[in-house]
Amino acid sequence: MTGVQISTDQWILWQSEAFPMVKLNATILFTWCVMALLVAASWAVTRRLSSDVTLPRLQTILEVLVSGMRDQIREISNRDPLRYLPFIGTLFLFICFANLLSIIPGYRPPTASLSTTAALAMCVFIAVPIYGIASQGPRDYLRCYIKPTMLMLPFNVIGELSRTLALAVRLYGNMMSGTVVAAILVGFVPLFVPILLQVLGLLTGLIQAYIFAVLAMVYIASATTVHHQAVNKSRVNDRESPQTPDNLNLTGDNNE
Amino acid sequence: MSIDWFTFVAQVVNFLILVVLLRWFLYGPIMDAMQQREQKIADRWDAAGQKLAIADEKAALLDRKNSEFDAVRDELMVDVRRESNEHRERLMREVRDDVELKRNEWMESLFKEQNEAAEDIRGQLGELAIESTRHTLIQLADAGLEQLVTNKFVAELKRMDDSRRDEIRALFQDDLSRFRVQSAFELDEDSKATLCDAIRDSLGHHGDVIFEQTPALICGIQLDAGGYSIEWNADDFVRQIQLDFNDQSRRQH
Numbered sequence: 001m002t003g004v005q006i007s008t009d010q011w012i013l014w015q016s017e018a019f020p021m022v023k024l025n026a027t028i029l030f031t032w033c034v035m036a037l038l039v040a041a042s043w044a045v046t047r048r049l050s051s052d053v054t055l056p057r058l059q060t061i062l063e064v065l066v067s068g069m070r071d072q073i074r075e076i077s078n079r080d081p082l083r084y085l086p087f088i089g090t091l092f093l094f095i096c097f098a099n100l101l102s103i104i105p106g107y108r109p110p111t112a113s114l115s116t117t118a119a120l121a122m123c124v125f126i127a128v129p130i131y132g133i134a135s136q137g138p139r140d141y142l143r144c145y146i147k148p149t150m151l152m153l154p155f156n157v158i159g160e161l162s163r164t165l166a167l168a169v170r171l172y173g174n175m176m177s178g179t180v181v182a183a184i185l186v187g188f189v190p191l192f193v194p195i196l197l198q199v200l201g202l203l204t205g206l207i208q209a210y211i212f213a214v215l216a217m218v219y220i221a222s223a224t225t226v227h228h229q230a231v232n233k234s235r236v237n238d239r240e241s242p243q244t245p246d247n248l249n250l251t252g253d254n255n256e
Numbered sequence: 257m258s259i260d261w262f263t264f265v266a267q268v269v270n271f272l273i274l275v276v277l278l279r280w281f282l283y284g285p286i287m288d289a290m291q292q293r294e295q296k297i298a299d300r301w302d303a304a305g306q307k308l309a310i311a312d313e314k315a316a317l318l319d320r321k322n323s324e325f326d327a328v329r330d331e332l333m334v335d336v337r338r339e340s341n342e343h344r345e346r347l348m349r350e351v352r353d354d355v356e357l358k359r360n361e362w363m364e365s366l367f368k369e370q371n372e373a374a375e376d377i378r379g380q381l382g383e384l385a386i387e388s389t390r391h392t393l394i395q396l397a398d399a400g401l402e403q404l405v406t407n408k409f410v411a412e413l414k415r416m417d418d419s420r421r422d423e424i425r426a427l428f429q430d431d432l433s434r435f436r437v438q439s440a441f442e443l444d445e446d447s448k449a450t451l452c453d454a455i456r457d458s459l460g461h462h463g464d465v466i467f468e469q470t471p472a473l474i475c476g477i478q479l480d481a482g483g484y485s486i487e488w489n490a491d492d493f494v495r496q497i498q499l500d501f502n503d504q505s506r507r508q509h
Contacts, residue, residue, distance in 0.1 A: 025260070049286070049289040063290060114259050119268040122264075
């Protein structure tokens with residue numbers, strides 16, 4: 001690596017001679033490091049899980065983390081969180097740890113690469129219709145794009161694309177800017193200020209991980225909740241019966 | 257700011273692999289452990305609820321038994337109180353009877369002592385009166401009291417009504433050997449001879465006459481035969497003096 005490289009994609013560690021496109025850059029390497037850390041820590045803690053009332057300290061931390069994400073997902077989606085926990089939770093944990101590890105000298109967060117943030121945003125972009133179709137079927141899901149009129153179809157498609165782009169650029173911009181600003185300030189003010197910027201970068205990375213995961217959950221929830229409200233409303237109208245506790249629960253888990 | 261498409265695809269794959277790995281190593285085990293713990297807590301909660309219900313039942317049973325015990329205790333206390341009252345009344349009655357018996361015994365003893373004292377007083381009074389009379393008679397009339405008493409007794413025998421004398425004779429004929437003369441003082445031979453003569457003349461007795469000295473007569477002579485008695489003594493006189501003395505003493509008290 002020569003000079004100040006803005007993106008870790010350009011930090012090439014290995015490249016195939018037969019297929020020059022295939023290469024190992026710092027983004028992928030640091031991503032693997034984060035993945036290895038997360039998997040190793042999870043395996044180390046969960047291989048001796050205790051179901052007693054008194055818990056080991058690390059298990060307590062993991063349970064607090066997982067139950068916190070589960071409650072957050074339930075609060076946003078108002079539905080069973082276990083279905084979304086692996087995807088949303090992995091988003092949060094990966095981005096969070098990828099950003100927090102930037103405190104280690106020499107480490108560059110993979111989230112400072114547009115390729116990584118775009119890949120994560122693309123995953124969300126693909127997950128939203130998957131969850132929506134799994135929840136309400138392809139016909140009802142695709143019908144949401146032409147509601148309330150057919151004229152809304154291009155706007156809905158643009159909205160889907162723009163929010164995906166926004167996800168990617170928001171995370172990339174925040175993390176890249178922090179890295180670049182810190183690198184620039186090291187040249188001018190080598191003492192104290194970079195430390196403060198590192199601390200601020202940790203806070204920013206944590207917040208960005210939370211924002212990314214929450215927005216992803218909101219997008220997924222919006223793709224599934226609309227259907228339930230419409231279905232329950234139609235059921236109530238079909239019955240033409242007085243309100244009961246059953247048909248008052250318009251967005252309950254049992255209506256899934 | 258550009259996207260490296262190989263990195264883009266690699267990161268998508270990496271992320272999907274990470275989702276699978278974390279689902280396998282993190283979320284699954286953690287959620288299972290949490291569910292097991294929640295199940296354990298729920299089981300403990302249910303067990304605690306069942307134990308609480310059992311404890312409530314036992315408490316209710318204990319309360320019921322306590323109530324029954326209280327009722328039985330009250331009944332027993334009523335019986336015990338009644339029995340104790342009866343026992344106390346019986347004891348009081350026995351004590352009262354004992355006290356009455358003791359009192360009666362004491363009163364009898366007192367009466368007996370009183371009688372003995374009265375007898376002593378009467379005897380002393382009689383002796384005193386007789387001694388005074390004897391002394392007076394000797395000093396003033398030069399006569400003995402015993403002699404006068406004997407003479408008076410003889411005179412009384414002689415002055416007896418014929419009908420009574422006959423009645424006595426009829427009684428004495430059946431058992432003539434039992435004539436006995438008792439006197440408070442020692443009779444001399446003349447007096448004995450005089451009395452034997454008077455008995456033979458008045459009552460027709462020709463057998464032996466037994467003479468005995470009896471201080472209880474105080475002063476006088478008594479003739480006994482066949483359960484019949486003729487007496488001439490100062491016992492009635494002394495007894496009347498004693499009664500007068502007792503009345504006077506009772507009035508003063």
